[in-house]
Amino acid sequence: MNDPSxxxxxxxxxxxxxxxxxxxxxxxxxxxxxxxxNLAAVNYHFRTKDELILAVFIRRVEPMNQxxxxxxxxxxxxxxxxxxxxxxxxxxxxxxxxxxLVARMYVERRDLFQQIFETHLRPNAQRFAQxxxxxxxxxxxxxxxxxxxxxxxxxxxxxxxxxxxxxLSGDPEPLKDLDAVVARLVAFGAGGLRxxxxxxxxxxx
Amino acid sequence: MNDPSxxxxxxxxxxxxxxxxxxxxxxxxxxxxxxxxNLAAVNYHFRTKDELILAVFIRRVEPMNQxxxxxxxxxxxxxxxxxxxxxxxxxxxxxxxxxxLVARMYVERRDLFQQIFETHLRPNAQRFAQxxxxxxxxxxxxxxxxxxxxxxxxxxxxxxxxxxxxxLSGDPEPLKDLDAVVARLVAFGAGGLRxxxxxxxxxxx
DNA sequence: GTCTATACTCGGATAGAC
DNA sequence: GTCTATCCGAGTATAGAC
Numbered sequence: 001m002n003d004p005s006x007x008x009x010x011x012x013x014x015x016x017x018x019x020x021x022x023x024x025x026x027x028x029x030x031x032x033x034x035x036x037x038n039l040a041a042v043n044y045h046f047r048t049k050d051e052l053i054l055a056v057f058i059r060r061v062e063p064m065n066q067x068x069x070x071x072x073x074x075x076x077x078x079x080x081x082x083x084x085x086x087x088x089x090x091x092x093x094x095x096x097x098x099x100x101l102v103a104r105m106y107v108e109r110r111d112l113f114q115q116i117f118e119t120h121l122r123p124n125a126q127r128f129a130q131x132x133x134x135x136x137x138x139x140x141x142x143x144x145x146x147x148x149x150x151x152x153x154x155x156x157x158x159x160x161x162x163x164x165x166x167x168l169s170g171d172p173e174p175l176k177d178l179d180a181v182v183a184r185l186v187a188f189g190a191g192g193l194r195x196x197x198x199x200x201x202x203x204x205x
Numbered sequence: 206m207n208d209p210s211x212x213x214x215x216x217x218x219x220x221x222x223x224x225x226x227x228x229x230x231x232x233x234x235x236x237x238x239x240x241x242x243n244l245a246a247v248n249y250h251f252r253t254k255d256e257l258i259l260a261v262f263i264r265r266v267e268p269m270n271q272x273x274x275x276x277x278x279x280x281x282x283x284x285x286x287x288x289x290x291x292x293x294x295x296x297x298x299x300x301x302x303x304x305x306l307v308a309r310m311y312v313e314r315r316d317l318f319q320q321i322f323e324t325h326l327r328p329n330a331q332r333f334a335q336x337x338x339x340x341x342x343x344x345x346x347x348x349x350x351x352x353x354x355x356x357x358x359x360x361x362x363x364x365x366x367x368x369x370x371x372x373l374s375g376d377p378e379p380l381k382d383l384d385a386v387v388a389r390l391v392a393f394g395a396g397g398l399r400x401x402x403x404x405x406x407x408x409x410x
Numbered sequence: 411g412t413c414t415a416t417a418c419t420c421g422g423a424t425a426g427a428c
Numbered sequence: 429g430t431c432t433a434t435c436c437g438a439g440t441a442t443a444g445a446c
Contacts, residue, residue: 038430040430107319108315122372142376146374148373149363150389153362158355195400242413248440253439254440414443421436425432428430
C-alpha cells in the first residue's frame, strides 16, 4: 500500500477541516499543515482555494449523481410520478453522510454549490424533466421549468436543514430517518407538481 | 433638506455596490470611497462588515415583514389555505425590487440570510404555522414543521432564481410577472401541503 | 458623539530556487 | 514536483482630532 499522494493528502485534510470548521474559517495554512504538506502545494495541484473546495466536493457528488441516473434508467416506462421523484431525491438525501460538508457548502458558498449544480447535475436534469413531463400531460416548457426549480428548492433546502428543522419541528434529529425524509419530499413534490399542473390550465385560460 | 448622515451615506453606497458587484467582491474600501467617507467610519457605525451587510438588508426586510403580518391579520378566519399561502408568499416575491441584493445575499452569504430569517421572519412563522395548522387537520407538530420548511425552501429558492429559471424554462425574464410567480408558488405549495398531509397518515399508520 | 489617520494581522497568491 | 520567501489586499483595532 502506497503512501497517499500529496494531492490526496490535501483533499482528505481539506474535506475534514472544511466540514468541521466551515469554509471561510478554514485557511489554506490550516489545511496544508494538517496534511503535512507545503502551502504552495495547493497552488500547484489546485490553483486556488475555490478550486480545491470544488475538487473536494465533486469527489462526493459524482458517484451520487451516477446513482440517480442508474435508478432512473431502471424505472419501468409506466412507473408512477412518485417513483420518478424517488430517483430524483433519494440519492441526494443519502449524501447526508457528508451532510456537514454539504451544509457548509450550501450556507457559506452557495455560488460554488450552484457551479457544481450547473456542471454536474443540470445535464441529467433534462432526463428527469422528460420523465416528469410524460407523467404531467399538458405542461408547457416554461411551467415544467418552474416546477423542476421548485423540486430543486425542496431538495437543496432540505440538505442544509438540520438546525432549522430542529427548531421548527422539535425533532432533535430530523435527518436521522432518511427514508422518511425521502417519503416527505416525494409526497410534497408530487402534490405540488399535480396541483401546479391543474392550476396552470386555469391560469393561462 | 439635510445632507444625508455619514451612516446613511454608507448604507446607500453599500446597498448599491453589494447588489452590483456581490458581497465578497465589494471591499469596505470600495464602499467608503464611493460614499466619500473614511474607512473607519464603518467601524464606528456598524462595527464589522457583516453587521453593515445585515443593516443594509434589514432596512428592506422590515417593511416587507410587516406587510406579511398585516395581510394575515386581514384574512377571514375561514379563508382557504390558498389565501394564507398568498399572504405568506406575496410580500416576499414583491421584494424582487431588491432582487439583486437578495440573490447576492442568498448565494454568497446564506449564513447571514439565515440569521435575518431567524431574528426577523421566524417570530411570525409561528403565526403562519397556526393558520396552516387550522386548515390541515390532523398534522402533528413535527410534520407541520417539515411542511413549513418546504414552503420556506420554495420561497427562498425562487427569489434567487432568475438565472437558473432562465436556463431551465427558456423564459427570458422569469420574474417579471410577479403575480404569476405568486400563483405558481401558491398552487405548488397548497398541493404539496395537502398531499403531504394525506401521506403522513399512511406513513405513520 | 463623530470622524480621521494610521497601523496591525491574517490569508491567498505567486516567483523562482532546488 | 516541492519548498522558501515575499507580496498585496482586506478586515479590524486604536489613538486622537474636532
